[in-house]
Amino acid sequence: MPNEVHAPPGVSYVIPVLNEVAYIETAVRTVLEQDYSGPTELILALGPSTDGTTELVQRLAAEDDRIIVVFNPATDIPVGLNVAIRASRHPVIVRVDAHSELDPTYTRRAVETLTRTGAANVGGVMQARGKTPFQSAVARAYNSRFGLGGGSYHGGAEEGPAESAYLGVLRRDVLDEVNLFDESVRRGEDWELNLRIRNAGHSVWFDPSLEVTYWPRESWSKLVRQFAATGIWRGELVRRYPGHNPWRFFAPPLLVANVALTILILVLQLTGVLRGWPSVVLSLVYLGPAAYAVLLLLLCFSRAGGPGWSDRWRFFLVLPTMHLSWGVGFIVGVVRGARDTVDTSRTGI
Numbered sequence: 001m002p003n004e005v006h007a008p009p010g011v012s013y014v015i016p017v018l019n020e021v022a023y024i025e026t027a028v029r030t031v032l033e034q035d036y037s038g039p040t041e042l043i044l045a046l047g048p049s050t051d052g053t054t055e056l057v058q059r060l061a062a063e064d065d066r067i068i069v070v071f072n073p074a075t076d077i078p079v080g081l082n083v084a085i086r087a088s089r090h091p092v093i094v095r096v097d098a099h100s101e102l103d104p105t106y107t108r109r110a111v112e113t114l115t116r117t118g119a120a121n122v123g124g125v126m127q128a129r130g131k132t133p134f135q136s137a138v139a140r141a142y143n144s145r146f147g148l149g150g151g152s153y154h155g156g157a158e159e160g161p162a163e164s165a166y167l168g169v170l171r172r173d174v175l176d177e178v179n180l181f182d183e184s185v186r187r188g189e190d191w192e193l194n195l196r197i198r199n200a201g202h203s204v205w206f207d208p209s210l211e212v213t214y215w216p217r218e219s220w221s222k223l224v225r226q227f228a229a230t231g232i233w234r235g236e237l238v239r240r241y242p243g244h245n246p247w248r249f250f251a252p253p254l255l256v257a258n259v260a261l262t263i264l265i266l267v268l269q270l271t272g273v274l275r276g277w278p279s280v281v282l283s284l285v286y287l288g289p290a291a292y293a294v295l296l297l298l299l300c301f302s303r304a305g306g307p308g309w310s311d312r313w314r315f316f317l318v319l320p321t322m323h324l325s326w327g328v329g330f331i332v333g334v335v336r337g338a339r340d341t342v343d344t345s346r347t348g349i
Helices: 024-032 053-063 077-086 106-117 133-143 172-177 189-199 220-240 247-270 276-301 309-336
Strands: 011-017 040-046 067-071 092-095 100-102 121-128 166-171 204-214
Touching (some): 011 077, 024 040, 024 053, 040 077, 077 189, 092 172, 106 121, 106 166, 106 204, 121 133, 166 189, 247 276, 247 309, 276 309
Antiparallel strands (some): 092 166, 100 204, 121 166
């Protein structure tokens, strides 16, 4: 029929939750306040939390019948996501992170893009923000192309087909077709899922008009543990899917290898083991770390105005922390595989 108006599809929001007492209530509120006219539900996959998250989630569920709580005895994100998806009722799945906040129009615009493009998964821009000086420095690194390697959803890009999507607004039938998330992949599960979606003949779509606020880790130790675990699992994915990983994932491990080789050459030179022309030629290895240090200095300190000096120094330290932690993890993952590696920055261990 001409001028026929179709009702918007039902949407199921899914959030894996573990030790997120400081963030989950705000994440839930931004979901419940979405400007979307179709039927909705919010499914929280609650892991064995130890910080009061369980009690908070139960209170939130008692206050709003749109919230459904399912229990995830594992701590792994893909397991929690699958538990929530299997409990969902609607044809559109919106993945939400406990550390994220959705713009009120996010769902409506994402579903419109999903319909317009025919894509299986639509994602937008991760806009990291911080509440403390350290978290703000990490957020600045997240938002920098130099920080996380230039993925479209970190720095923004033209609308169009994408390799992966941040969080994602997905068609449930396609998720069922590719057998949901791979529960053996504890980190990088979104990239792995999107690879299978694309291999099945569907498209993943990036829409820069969609923006999600993300709150990074709040301390040095959590940041190191998060990036080391993520690097290990990226190494595992390289083992599983050789030839499918973009070049940017190899930059941090190459930096780590270059730094390690530089230290070795320096020790051999200082102890007199390495001399003469071999020493001169091998000194070229210093150029890599030197170039990286110069690039860091230019990126952090060359701009007039902007953040104060303490913030610039903090940013200067955060960037190599992320790169080196991720790079060391990647090498470990490639050499021995991820095995049972978990992100302990989530578990409270």
